[in-house]
């Protein structure tokens with residue numbers, strides 16, 4: 001019966017929908033897999049940075065005869081530099097009121113003229 005014949009590559013609504021669904025599912029799975037690998041990559045970077053940070057701290061602590069309490073005290077001071085004690089260092093550009101150049105809030109003083117920044121007074 002000529003009415004039921006679909007030539008190769010011709011219109012096949014059910015087959016196309018099925019194929020599209022399969023392609024969409026495959027694309028979603030690939031996206032999930034690539035996000036997982038990006039997450040894994042970030043996790044590895046954090047672990048490496050944590051390891052190096054610990055090693056650096058132990059070198060500095062032992063050579064300068066500091067204590068973990070000294071580190072914690074400075075960490076709290078740095079934490080408060082953005083005006084919030086939240087365990088995070090929020091960074092934002094700061095325009096120096098003396099020289100007008102832009103530094104980052106993570107710095108304690110202007111990188112260009114040395115003016116000491118205080119808290120988030122310039123944020």
Ligand SMILES: [Zn+2]
Nearest residue numbers: 096099110113
């Ligand atoms: Zn300055």
